[in-house]
Amino acid sequence: MARTTGSHSDITGPRVRAAALALFAQHGFAAVSMRQIAREVGVQAGALYNYTPDKQSLLFDLMNAHMSELLASRADLPAEQSPLQALETFTRFHIRFHSERPEEVFIAYMELRNLSDENFQKIEELRRxxxxxxxxxxxxxxxEGVFQVADSKLATMAVIAMLTGVNTWFREGGRLSLAQVEQIYWDMVRKSVGA
Amino acid sequence: MARTTGSHSDITGPRVRAAALALFAQHGFAAVSMRQIAREVGVQAGALYNYTPDKQSLLFDLMNAHMSELLASRADLPAEQSPLQALETFTRFHIRFHSERPEEVFIAYMELRNLSDENFQKIEELRRxxxxxxxxxxxxxxxEGVFQVADSKLATMAVIAMLTGVNTWFREGGRLSLAQVEQIYWDMVRKSVGA
DNA sequence: GTTTTAAAAGAACATCTGTTCAGTTAACTA
DNA sequence: TAGTTAACTGAACAGATGTTCTTTTAAAAC
Structure with missing residues (x-):
């Protein structure tokens, strides 16, 4: 056999990325083989190399796409707000965006060490x-005197860690809706910065 | 060659665990081979099996020891405090304990998915x-009316995520001392729960 | 309908994987 | 000092690894 009926790069390409995303998130980059990804797509391992130069690029492309989308979505948010409004907007956006992409978020945090030095730099830049x-x-x-924080860098790290932590336990259809979680976290964030 | 001069299980055993700890933390469990661990110890791969029944047990033992030590150290802390004092004690303990064991903490969070089902249950129980x-x-x-939190479970997860997040950026000898970090985080935690 | 191009198969490469085990030598015991 | 035990070597196992390449076939272009 060779080219299969109905095969098309516009279809197979996305399926390769989707399979890699799901498998990397579940088992980890290093634990997933190219043959496993191929099996998920319904193709032989060699065919994957029509869509990625190598396994490393597959990982980087997923992470890069995620971080780029994060920044792009963030850029679409209303600007010109008061600091308090801006913080609320940021908080709610962060929780919602991340809760919608559990696999991408998981990979973005767990697989940093599996990036080549060069690729790591690029992802770090986006995160920063x-x-x-x-x-x-x-x-x-x-x-403006609205917030009381002793150190803005620490407060930044603290708030982001707190918000991203939602992904470790939140599941749709659980005890609380996302809207409720958003509200409770926003209250905590607001109070934590003294507003 | 066979038994090497000076070889002793009381020495090699800890070295095996130390090498596994360092390598797992740096590259991830799945990316580290038994031969890499053996090389680090200065021994052949087969010799590792005098100290662990298999690779999986090596990971579990590291995580289990870490979590057990966490609970034991926590149990040594003063009880019979007011909720506010107890929260401060917990906060400072968590930051200090975790900052002293970056590799163990990293593994405990990153390698959960590489545990067998049975081992995962045990670790989860300790974490819970x-x-x-x-x-x-x-x-x-x-x-007692000292704290204002809308949901104690969410607040628990939020505080722990915030505190554990310190490990992602804190390095000894950096801009802030651990004591300073402790103080700033305690302020944020206290305020976040409305105290 | 013929030619060109795109997409995949499938075999092959050298190397690495966790683990077992018989053989060998050092350390300990009496 | 002889006998026993503990610690390790080194080879072997069967299978998996990422990647390359030739060949084959379907889709697209003319």
């Missing part, structure tokens, strides 16, 4: 850019 | 027991 946006909000709030 | 202690503190504080 995102964190800086929160820090900027906190800084403005402090300058 | 630890979280329950924080939740109990929050519950008592709410009952």
């Amino acid at each position: 850019a995102y964190e800086d946006q929160l820090e900027e909000i906190l800084r403005e709030g402090v300058a | 027991a630890y979280e329950d202690q924080l939740e109990e503190i929050l519950r008592e504080g709410v009952a």
